[in-house]
Amino acid sequence: MLEILDQNQVDVFQKKGFLLIKNFYDIEKDILPIQTKIGELIKLVGSSNGLKLGHPENPSDFDHGFSKLIAHDRKLGGIVYDAVKQIPAFIRLVSSSRHESIFSQIRSTDVSGVAGGGFGIRIDNPNEEKFRADWHQEYPAQLRSLDGIIFWSPLVPVSEEMGPIKICVGSHLDGIAPIKTRDPDHPEKTGAYSLVLSDKSNLIDRYEKTAPETFPGDLLIMDFLTLHCSGHISCNRSRWSMQSRLFNFRESTGIRHGWKGSFAAGSDFRAFHPDIVRDP
Numbered sequence: 311m312l313e314i315l316d317q318n319q320v321d322v323f324q325k326k327g328f329l330l331i332k333n334f335y336d337i338e339k340d341i342l343p344i345q346t347k348i349g350e351l352i353k354l355v356g357s358s359n360g361l362k363l364g365h366p367e368n369p370s371d372f373d374h375g376f377s378k379l380i381a382h383d384r385k386l387g388g389i390v391y392d393a394v395k396q397i398p399a400f401i402r403l404v405s406s407s408r409h410e411s412i413f414s415q416i417r418s419t420d421v422s423g424v425a426g427g428g429f430g431i432r433i434d435n436p437n438e439e440k441f442r443a444d445w446h447q448e449y450p451a452q453l454r455s456l457d458g459i460i461f462w463s464p465l466v467p468v469s470e471e472m473g474p475i476k477i478c479v480g481s482h483l484d485g486i487a488p489i490k491t492r493d494p495d496h497p498e499k500t501g502a503y504s505l506v507l508s509d510k511s512n513l514i515d516r517y518e519k520t521a522p523e524t525f526p527g528d529l530l531i532m533d534f535l536t537l538h539c540s541g542h543i544s545c546n547r548s549r550w551s552m553q554s555r556l557f558n559f560r561e562s563t564g565i566r567h568g569w570k571g572s573f574a575a576g577s578d579f580r581a582f583h584p585d586i587v588r589d590p
């Protein structure tokens with residue numbers, strides 16, 4: 311298969327647990343079609359609820375009506391969120407052969423899978439804690455296989471005020487971290503959002519942190535065991551970003567579990583990994 315990364319990039323990923331690839335996608339071919347359809351869906355949800363949101367002046371402002379839409383009724387944001395992950399241009403990236411090549415190259419596998427229920431477009435709104443992802447590893451939230459990689463890419467510029475993802479450098483090398491399946495500080499959080507690292511602050515303190523700025527077209531990949539969290543948004547625009555996840559079918563824990571998924575697939579994580587659950 312095609313080798314997309316050079317050896318230095320592979321080495322960085324293995325050592326740090328993440329890699330930022332600048333300008334990975336073709337903006338015109340890959341990104342604009344997704345942004346445009348999101349803009350159309352926002353307008354459609356708006357007009358069917360009596361709101362005229364108008365056209366953006368520039369295609370990169372595809373989301374310009376969204377803050378008005380959710381100010382009118384927050385539930386409409388949920389409708390847009392569920393809708394946009396079904397845009398064909400997005401699904402084409404989810405199953406992109408270039409993603410598959412990167413995965414095969416890094417994991418030296420010939421059989422990778424797209425984690426079912428593990429792809430979507432996040433819309434992180436300013437001042438909303440409920441859906442903010444606190445420090446976590448991807449594996450407990452996804453399962454499938456211990457050997458997985460997140461493909462994350464922004465649809466809006468994510469500089470400091472947009473709260474870039476924070477990453478604990480090299481944390482994947484220490485294996486799966488123990489978790490609690492209820493967050494006592496945030497009882498409103500459900501599903502994968504309710505998982506919380508046991509002894510979180512001591513664990514996170516151990517690592518050097520980084521929060522790379524990213525722009526549409528960039529691709530950030532992270533190991534399923536790399537500790538990461540959402541940043542805090544300090545501007546008025548929502549942070550739009552795409553996620554998909556690939557996993558290695560040949561990894562032994564995944565084979566033993568029949569590559570079952572986690573919460574989004576209706577499974578109870580505790581049944582698969584009682585070894586790392588620290589509930590009282």
Ligand SMILES: O=C(O)CCC(=O)C(=O)O
Nearest residue numbers: 443460462540541551553
């Ligand atoms: O985009 C974010 O803020 C968090 C994303 C994340 O945790 C992920 O893609 O796995």
Ligand SMILES: [Fe+2]
Nearest residue numbers: 443447448538
């Ligand atoms: Fe994550």
